[in-house]
Amino acid sequence: MLEQSYYEKTDEIIELHGAKASSLIPVMQDVQAEYRYLPGELLSYIADKLGIPLAKAYSVATFYENFSFDPKGKYVIKVCDGTACHVRKSVPVREALEKHLGLGKGKQTTDDMMFTIEIVSCLGACGLAPVMTVNDKVHPKMTPDKAVEIIDELKEGECE
Template sequence: MPTVMLRKFEKVCAIIEKYGNDPAKLIPILQEVQHEYRYLPEEVMIFVATTLGMSPAKVFGVASFYAHFALQPKGKHVVRLCDGTACHVKGSDGILQALYKKLGVDAQKATTPDMLFTVETVACLGACGIAPVMVINDVVYSQVTPERAVALVEEIAMQEGAGHVSA
């Protein structure tokens, strides 16, 4: 069996080839590459720049411009909290602070050291009617309260057997 890293590298090569080494396709290439690695490692971005004949500074410029692209490895479970206008006025900041406190993370250091959780805010999820909205992985939770958000995270941590969260 080839290793996971080899499989990922071969996938990256296939993605670049699929787009014909076209620099104009940088964004879809980065999207698919991120899907493989769950973030964009520096060395992989340099490789992408090399294969597209672009400067690495430009590739990094694009990757760092879009919030969609992650420059750091993300946790196994990604918690996205909406902080758009509707959610904000309905108290999303309180939820965010509760999650930060619970998981010991912040806006700069968004991932727990055990790589289990990443907490992010998004500008709007387009579901203002059920504000405040939170998405964990791909599951949407409506009218979230700080207590409920913390309970959901604790539940996942329990399933993962990570006791530290409840500490």
């Protein structure tokens, strides 16, 4: 069960976009931006408030790859594994991150909810390959050592 504040914030978002069916995607985007994922309970609430069937809201949420029902860490790290990045060794970057954070084998988010690693097929920065992003900030020409260094800097920033 979600805290009441989730529903209150969702009501604000719905009010901003209007309680109509055409607001479904912008409302879901804003809710996900707020919580870094789309809680299933809120999807049902949104559908009800917008007067659309839950099945329709769910089909939209599952059709678009950017929506996630899984909670994500404070720092979402996307490692590109498109052709350019792959041939320029993005796999060792991903492996170093997973090892350093204790992730892999189906586990994408650290237990402390600080880091989530996602493998994506393209970040649109092929000339900078291999590329990773941290909360949409682009980090070009990654190496395993540079990737781990970025994680350590983020961790240090949390301790200050």
